Amino acid sequence: NAGVTQTPKFQVLKTGQSMTLQCAQDMNHEYMSWYRQDPGMGLRLIHYSVGAGITDQGEVPNGYNVSRSTTEDFPLRLLSAAPSQTSVYFCASSYSAREIYGYTFGSGTRLTVV
Amino acid sequence: KNQVEQSPQSLIILEGKNCTLQCNYTVSPFSNLRWYKQDTGRGPVSLTIMTFSENTKSNGRYTATLDADTKQSSLHITASQLSDSASYICVVSANSGLIFGTGTLLAVQP
Numbered sequence: 001n002a003g004v005t006q007t008p009k010f011q012v013l014k015t016g017q018s019m020t021l022q023c024a025q026d027m028n029h030e031y032m033s034w035y036r037q038d039p040g041m042g043l044r045l046i047h048y049s050v051g052a053g054i055t056d057q058g059e060v061p062n063g064y065n066v067s068r069s070t071t072e073d074f075p076l077r078l079l080s081a082a083p084s085q086t087s088v089y090f091c092a093s094s095y096s097a098r099e100i101y102g103y104t105f106g107s108g109t110r111l112t113v114v
Numbered sequence: 115k116n117q118v119e120q121s122p123q124s125l126i127i128l129e130g131k132n133c134t135l136q137c138n139y140t141v142s143p144f145s146n147l148r149w150y151k152q153d154t155g156r157g158p159v160s161l162t163i164m165t166f167s168e169n170t171k172s173n174g175r176y177t178a179t180l181d182a183d184t185k186q187s188s189l190h191i192t193a194s195q196l197s198d199s200a201s202y203i204c205v206v207s208a209n210s211g212l213i214f215g216t217g218t219l220l221a222v223q224p
Contacts, residue, residue, distance in 0.1 A: 004157070040216060041216060042118065042203070042213070042214030042215050042216050042217070043158075043203075043212075043214040044214075045211060045212070058211070059211075090157050090158075092157070102148070102160045102163065103158075103160070103212075105157030105158050105159070106157050107155070107156050107157050108155070108156070108157055
Protein backbone atom coordinates (compact mmCIF):
# COMPACT_ATOMS: atom_id res chain seq x y z
CA ASN A 1 0.00 0.00 0.00
CA ALA A 2 1.20 3.49 -0.80
CA GLY A 3 -0.49 5.01 2.28
CA VAL A 4 -0.97 8.77 1.93
CA THR A 5 0.54 10.35 -1.18
CA GLN A 6 1.05 14.09 -1.48
CA THR A 7 2.06 15.98 -4.58
CA PRO A 8 3.99 18.06 -5.29
CA LYS A 9 6.80 17.78 -2.71
CA PHE A 10 8.01 21.32 -3.37
CA GLN A 11 6.35 24.35 -4.90
CA VAL A 12 7.18 28.03 -5.33
CA LEU A 13 4.33 30.41 -6.08
CA LYS A 14 4.09 34.11 -6.73
CA THR A 15 1.72 36.15 -4.62
CA GLY A 16 -1.77 35.95 -6.09
CA GLN A 17 -1.26 32.70 -7.95
CA SER A 18 -3.51 29.74 -7.35
CA MET A 19 -2.67 26.08 -7.03
CA THR A 20 -3.94 22.78 -5.71
CA LEU A 21 -2.08 20.48 -3.35
CA GLN A 22 -3.02 16.90 -4.02
CA CYS A 23 -3.61 14.22 -1.39
CA ALA A 24 -4.61 10.62 -2.05
CA GLN A 25 -4.89 7.59 0.24
CA ASP A 26 -5.46 3.96 -0.61
CA MET A 27 -6.43 2.67 2.85
CA ASN A 28 -10.18 3.32 2.53
CA HIS A 29 -9.97 5.85 5.35
CA GLU A 30 -13.09 7.90 5.92
CA TYR A 31 -11.34 10.75 7.73
CA MET A 32 -8.89 13.04 5.92
CA SER A 33 -7.38 16.31 6.99
CA TRP A 34 -4.90 19.02 6.07
CA TYR A 35 -2.39 20.56 8.46
CA ARG A 36 0.23 23.23 8.12
CA GLN A 37 3.49 23.16 10.04
CA ASP A 38 5.34 26.37 10.75
CA PRO A 39 8.63 26.87 12.64
CA GLY A 40 8.13 27.03 16.40
CA MET A 41 4.50 25.99 16.17
CA GLY A 42 2.66 22.71 16.38
CA LEU A 43 0.73 21.38 13.42
CA ARG A 44 -2.46 23.33 12.88
CA LEU A 45 -5.61 21.95 11.30
CA ILE A 46 -6.77 23.71 8.13
CA HIS A 47 -9.71 21.64 6.90
CA TYR A 48 -10.96 18.13 7.43
CA SER A 49 -13.45 15.66 5.99
CA VAL A 50 -15.27 12.80 7.71
CA GLY A 51 -16.35 11.23 4.43
CA ALA A 52 -17.01 11.80 0.76
CA GLY A 53 -19.08 14.93 0.23
CA ILE A 54 -18.49 16.24 3.77
CA THR A 55 -15.91 18.88 4.68
CA ASP A 56 -15.47 21.27 7.57
CA GLN A 57 -13.14 24.00 8.73
CA GLY A 58 -10.33 23.56 11.19
CA GLU A 59 -8.33 26.05 13.20
CA VAL A 60 -6.83 28.06 10.30
CA PRO A 61 -9.10 27.72 7.23
CA ASN A 62 -8.84 31.23 5.75
CA GLY A 63 -7.35 31.30 2.26
CA TYR A 64 -7.91 27.60 1.64
CA ASN A 65 -10.67 25.54 0.04
CA VAL A 66 -11.20 21.80 0.01
CA SER A 67 -13.53 19.27 -1.55
CA ARG A 68 -14.05 15.53 -1.09
CA SER A 69 -15.68 14.01 -4.15
CA THR A 70 -14.22 10.54 -3.51
CA THR A 71 -13.07 8.64 -0.44
CA GLU A 72 -9.52 8.50 -1.81
CA ASP A 73 -8.80 12.15 -2.67
CA PHE A 74 -8.78 15.34 -0.64
CA PRO A 75 -7.22 18.26 -2.54
CA LEU A 76 -6.36 21.57 -0.88
CA ARG A 77 -6.77 24.71 -2.99
CA LEU A 78 -5.08 28.04 -2.54
CA LEU A 79 -7.12 30.53 -4.57
CA SER A 80 -4.80 33.53 -4.21
CA ALA A 81 -1.51 32.67 -2.56
CA ALA A 82 -0.06 35.00 0.07
CA PRO A 83 3.41 35.00 1.66
CA SER A 84 1.74 34.06 4.98
CA GLN A 85 0.88 30.73 3.40
CA THR A 86 4.53 29.79 3.10
CA SER A 87 4.64 26.59 5.13
CA VAL A 88 4.93 22.82 5.03
CA TYR A 89 1.57 21.18 4.42
CA PHE A 90 0.68 17.68 5.59
CA CYS A 91 -2.28 15.57 4.65
CA ALA A 92 -3.38 12.93 7.16
CA SER A 93 -5.98 10.19 7.09
CA SER A 94 -7.56 7.82 9.57
CA TYR A 95 -10.40 5.31 9.88
CA SER A 96 -12.31 7.94 11.79
CA ALA A 97 -11.87 11.35 13.39
CA ARG A 98 -11.24 9.62 16.69
CA GLU A 99 -7.49 9.78 17.02
CA ILE A 100 -7.49 6.48 18.90
CA TYR A 101 -7.14 4.81 15.52
CA GLY A 102 -4.03 6.77 14.67
CA TYR A 103 -3.37 9.10 11.81
CA THR A 104 -1.28 8.29 8.73
CA PHE A 105 0.54 11.33 7.43
CA GLY A 106 1.83 12.05 3.97
CA SER A 107 5.41 13.17 3.44
CA GLY A 108 4.45 16.82 3.08
CA THR A 109 4.48 19.63 0.53
CA ARG A 110 6.89 22.49 1.13
CA LEU A 111 5.29 25.65 -0.27
CA THR A 112 7.03 28.99 -0.68
CA VAL A 113 5.07 32.08 -1.70
CA VAL A 114 7.20 34.99 -2.92
CA LYS B 115 -6.75 27.39 26.54
CA ASN B 116 -5.77 23.88 25.50
CA GLN B 117 -2.02 23.70 25.18
CA VAL B 118 0.73 21.11 24.84
CA GLU B 119 4.22 22.13 25.85
CA GLN B 120 7.33 20.06 25.24
CA SER B 121 10.79 20.25 26.67
CA PRO B 122 13.56 20.52 25.90
CA GLN B 123 13.23 22.25 22.52
CA SER B 124 16.32 20.45 21.32
CA LEU B 125 18.69 17.83 22.64
CA ILE B 126 22.03 16.39 21.57
CA ILE B 127 23.15 13.02 22.90
CA LEU B 128 25.82 10.48 22.05
CA GLU B 129 24.94 7.23 20.37
CA GLY B 130 24.12 4.52 22.89
CA LYS B 131 22.98 6.92 25.61
CA ASN B 132 19.46 7.18 27.01
CA CYS B 133 17.30 10.28 27.03
CA THR B 134 13.91 11.45 28.24
CA LEU B 135 11.63 13.96 26.55
CA GLN B 136 8.88 15.77 28.45
CA CYS B 137 5.34 16.79 27.55
CA ASN B 138 3.00 18.86 29.73
CA TYR B 139 -0.55 19.51 28.68
CA THR B 140 -3.49 21.59 29.83
CA VAL B 141 -6.04 19.89 27.59
CA SER B 142 -9.38 19.14 29.21
CA PRO B 143 -11.24 16.92 28.89
CA PHE B 144 -8.49 14.54 27.96
CA SER B 145 -9.03 11.60 25.64
CA ASN B 146 -5.64 10.15 24.75
CA LEU B 147 -2.01 11.12 24.21
CA ARG B 148 0.22 10.00 21.39
CA TRP B 149 3.89 10.43 20.64
CA TYR B 150 4.93 10.84 17.01
CA LYS B 151 8.39 10.70 15.44
CA GLN B 152 9.01 13.04 12.52
CA ASP B 153 12.13 12.52 10.43
CA THR B 154 13.44 15.52 8.52
CA GLY B 155 11.38 16.06 5.37
CA ARG B 156 8.86 13.41 6.31
CA GLY B 157 5.43 13.27 7.91
CA PRO B 158 4.96 12.25 11.56
CA VAL B 159 4.78 8.54 12.36
CA SER B 160 3.02 7.24 15.47
CA LEU B 161 5.18 5.66 18.20
CA THR B 162 2.77 5.09 21.08
CA ILE B 163 -0.72 5.97 22.23
CA MET B 164 -2.05 6.05 25.78
CA THR B 165 -5.50 6.62 27.19
CA PHE B 166 -6.07 8.33 30.53
CA SER B 167 -6.12 4.96 32.33
CA GLU B 168 -2.70 3.83 31.08
CA ASN B 169 0.54 4.70 32.86
CA THR B 170 3.12 3.30 30.50
CA LYS B 171 3.41 1.96 26.97
CA SER B 172 6.47 0.59 25.21
CA ASN B 173 7.41 0.24 21.57
CA GLY B 174 10.84 -1.32 21.30
CA ARG B 175 13.40 1.12 22.68
CA TYR B 176 10.71 3.76 23.17
CA THR B 177 8.78 3.88 26.46
CA ALA B 178 6.09 6.48 27.10
CA THR B 179 4.66 7.28 30.53
CA LEU B 180 1.57 9.21 31.45
CA ASP B 181 0.49 10.85 34.69
CA ALA B 182 -3.07 12.03 34.11
CA ASP B 183 -3.20 13.68 37.53
CA THR B 184 -0.27 16.02 36.88
CA LYS B 185 -0.99 16.09 33.13
CA GLN B 186 2.52 15.08 32.23
CA SER B 187 3.93 12.55 29.82
CA SER B 188 7.45 11.49 29.02
CA LEU B 189 9.11 9.57 26.22
CA HIS B 190 12.19 7.60 27.19
CA ILE B 191 14.57 6.39 24.50
CA THR B 192 16.96 3.63 25.48
CA ALA B 193 20.32 2.91 23.87
CA SER B 194 19.91 5.64 21.28
CA GLN B 195 20.82 5.06 17.65
CA LEU B 196 21.74 7.49 14.90
CA SER B 197 18.38 6.77 13.30
CA ASP B 198 16.64 8.20 16.37
CA SER B 199 17.65 11.68 15.21
CA ALA B 200 14.30 13.32 14.54
CA SER B 201 11.66 15.59 15.99
CA TYR B 202 9.39 13.99 18.60
CA ILE B 203 5.91 15.42 18.83
CA CYS B 204 3.44 15.00 21.67
CA VAL B 205 -0.19 15.11 20.56
CA VAL B 206 -3.17 15.26 22.89
CA SER B 207 -6.67 14.39 21.73
CA ALA B 208 -9.45 16.60 23.06
CA ASN B 209 -13.09 17.10 22.20
CA SER B 210 -12.08 20.04 20.03
CA GLY B 211 -9.62 17.91 18.08
CA LEU B 212 -5.90 17.23 18.23
CA ILE B 213 -3.56 19.59 20.03
CA PHE B 214 0.03 19.31 18.80
CA GLY B 215 3.12 20.20 20.75
CA THR B 216 5.96 22.02 18.98
CA GLY B 217 8.22 19.00 19.31
CA THR B 218 11.67 18.19 20.68
CA LEU B 219 14.44 18.03 18.10
CA LEU B 220 16.78 15.17 19.01
CA ALA B 221 20.22 14.78 17.46
CA VAL B 222 22.13 11.58 18.13
CA GLN B 223 25.84 11.91 17.43
CA PRO B 224 28.34 9.09 16.89
